[in-house]
Each structure stands twice: as C-alpha cells, then as structure tokens.
Amino acid sequence: MESTVKGSLKTEEYFINMGPQHPATHGVLRLILTIDGEIIKNVEPDLGYIHRSIEKMCERDSYQQIVHLTDRMDYLSSHINNEAVCLVVEKALEIEVSDRVKVIRTIIGELTRIASHCLWWGVTGMDLGALTTYFYAFRDREMINDIFEETCGARLTMNYNIPGGLMFDIHPNFVKRTKEFIAHFKTKIPEYDRLLTGNVIFHKRTKGIGVLSKEDAISFGASGPVARGSGVSCDIRKIHSYSAYDRVDFNEALLTDGDCFARYNVRIQEMWESLSIIEQLIDNIPEGDIITPTKAVIKLPKGEYYQRVETARGELGVYVNSTGTKNPYRFKFRSPGLSNLSVINSLSKGSKIGDLVAIMSTIDIVVPDIDR
C-alpha cells in the first residue's frame, strides 16, 4: 500500500526568477531557472537590461570618442578596455608608441587587474556567506583607486589612454605609492588565504562544484580565469603579446580541476603574478614621450583590423572595419563576459540553487560588459 502511494507521488517542475535585482547577479542580469525541488534543470539568462548599443554609437563617433565609451563596458577593467581601442588605432595608423607609454600602460593594466580581482574576491566571499571578505578587499582596492585618482583624475572610468599614448604623464608620487602598495599587498594575499582559501565551509561550497571540462571550455569560447581553471592555456598577454608584456617574466596561472575552487585559485595566483610584473617594471620606467602625435581627425586606412587584449575577465577582442572615413564603418567588441556566461547552463544543470551562486561568483561576470 505504502509503495503505491510513493510511486504515484510526483514533483512538478516550475520556473523561478533569479534577478534582475538579485544581489548575487552583480548587476542587472535575470536568470530564468527551471527547477525540480531544489535541483536545477535549466538556466536561461535573460540579457539586455543594460544594453546601450555601444556598437551603434561607435559608428557615429570619432576614434578618440570611442575610447571613452569602452570604460562603460567592463568598468572593472576600464584601463585595459581603453588600451584595446588605442592599440587597434595605433596598429591601423602604424604608430609606434614610446617604451615609456608601453611600460606605464602595462603597470596600470596590472594594477587594474589586481583591483578587479580584489573586488571579485570580496564579493565571492560575500555571496557564499562570508561578509568580512568584502571589507578586507575594499580596504586594499582603495589604495589602488587612490593611485589612479592621483595620476588619472578618476578612480574607476579612467580614460588615461588616448590613441598615440597617454593623456598626461604619471604623477610624481606614482612610483612611490605603487611600491608602497606592493609591499602592503604582499602581506595581504596570505591574509586572504587564511580567511577564505583555507576555510572548510568555503571548500565544501566550491570543490567539485560546477566542473567545466577543457573541451567544453574551448568550445564555449571561455577565456581568462574561467578557461585557465580548466587547463586551457589562453593568456593573450603571452600568446599575442602587446604593450610591455614581452619584456617581463611571468607565469600563466593554470589549473586543471575546472571546478569553482580552481577558478578561485587561478585568480589568487594571478594577483601574485600581477604584483611580480609591476615589480619588474616599476623601478625602471624608461624616459620618453608620453604621446606620439596623431592628426586631430583620425582616419584609419581602408581595411579590417583586429586587436586582442587580456582583461581581468578574459579575452577582449576589438574588430574594426574602416572605409577610410573619420568614423568606423563597423566596430565590434568581443566581450569576455558573454562567452563566459554561456557556460552557466551546462555547469549548473543538476546542482542546487546555492551552487549556482558559487558558479556565478567564480565566472565573475560584469553585466555591462555582456550587454554593451
């Protein structure tokens, strides 16, 4: 009798919205979950809440103006986004910037990466129930923002790059304060490890959760720490080196587990590598011009140009199609976020809603970068 009752019991699948105001979606991302009890059957992202049609705006703007739009995509990698557009314009115009510009761009790019990973580390802890990490990370990120503010005048959307070089020279305090930050931060990453990396609750929430295989990572077009956590060597700084990355010695953080904990550890290792890159460059910033003059109205020669850079989230690609006028004919951004987000369904099928939060945190999405 009892068994027949059990046999006739059925659970019903139903839909639930996660976002667009859910704190763990880090912005305005709506996930439509199909769940059976607490088991996730399907995840479908609903995008576009913050779509501003940046690509269409680019077709109307001059190349100097486009640089400013790119801050507003992945705002945590704003300097690197700016650099991508400047590099593609410089490539098309065949301008060689001075070594000084290359080195400064690289140092600030790596500081940006550390700042971005700091914020990620803070919110990852917070998403998984450890509120303290947020305050620790923001204390250290604040030092980087102060350095940026002193040199660039802005803390987040910096606009320090312009086609042909930099807006202005570094602040006299820049080297001193950056060195102070390095010395400070070297004592803080071990603190991060003590607080979160070795925490047993954190291990239970991340180890073996959301495993992404190497083949899937490549097929989904994942890049950055998401792909490197699955053992895909994809660091654009090494493969298609730009700026001053060819003159520094650093390791690509590679782990093969493919789970949330691997993606977490890749970013922790990347912070160490970024510190090492800055240390190698900060003491001998070469002398030179900070700007190679361009014409006031930049017209790219007719043709197609492509530039790839490594932002804190992965590979950013910029495709430009020029017909020789002052506006691009087509300007396309290959954002790392959209490709990285596309893995979310295959990663979270069969897991619980709590695991989805861990998966989303370690994919590290920035919604304006996806929506553009």
Add this chain to the structure above:
Amino acid sequence: MTNTEIQNIVSSWNDKLEFSEEESEFLNVMVPPEDIHDICSQLKAHKDLKFDYLFCVTGMDWGKELGVIYHLESTTFRHNIVVKVKTEDRENPSWDSVSDIWYTAEYHEMEVYDFFGIKFNNHPNLKRLFLPPDWQGFSLRKDYVDEENMIIK
C-alpha cells in the same frame, strides 16, 4: 602552419571558396551560405588545422549584402582563419547555424539575429538576445531608422 598551407588544404574541399589577405592581418575565406556548415565542421575536424576556438562572431551590413564574419583560432597550433559569409537577400537572409560545432556560436548567433535579422537554421533557441522581443527592425543594419532614439548628424 602558414596561411599558404592552410589555403592549400581548405581550397581542395570546395572550388567556390574565395581567399584574400588584402586589408586584413588574417587569411580570409569567403564561403557560400549553403556550404558554411560543411566547411566549418571540416575546419574543426581536420587533423592539421583543428580550428577549435571560435573567438569572435561579427554581424556585418556591407550596404548591399548582409553577412557574418567568424574569427577562428586553433588552440593547438595557434594559427588563425577568418570565415566570411554574405548574401544579397535582405528580406530573408539565412544559413545553417554552427552552434553544434562550437557551442559559443549559440549566443553569438542570437546576437547577430538580434541586430541584423540573419536567421540561423537548426539553431536551438533563436530569439532576440538583448532587445525586447517586440522590437521592430534590426538596429545595426545601415538602413535602420529610429527617429526617437537615434541622433543623426
């Protein structure tokens, strides 16, 4: 592998392909819409090519033609190729989806459909990605007009 060697292999599959290296840093190949799925699956499967990483899918409006540009890289050999498809049919442009070859194409093809209205056959879930479902027209086409939201100089 050099561009010439890649071209020699690829050109033996189909005699309707057009190759070009002008005004671009990559080797470009223009593929007829009906052959795109066949060529792409061979590009990925061939043992000396192994183009397994589709890193950029760009929708294009060349004025007369609509098209898509696929940027490909091999994670094994680190060589690149750019596959282009175009059609003059602006009313009902369509060809086969490559999302079964590279999963990443699923989202990128949705983006192209959203902005250019190109339909991909056999796509698992073709709908607008960013704009609302009831949006009229395809906003990145050159003949798109929106007097309310666009500032035209």
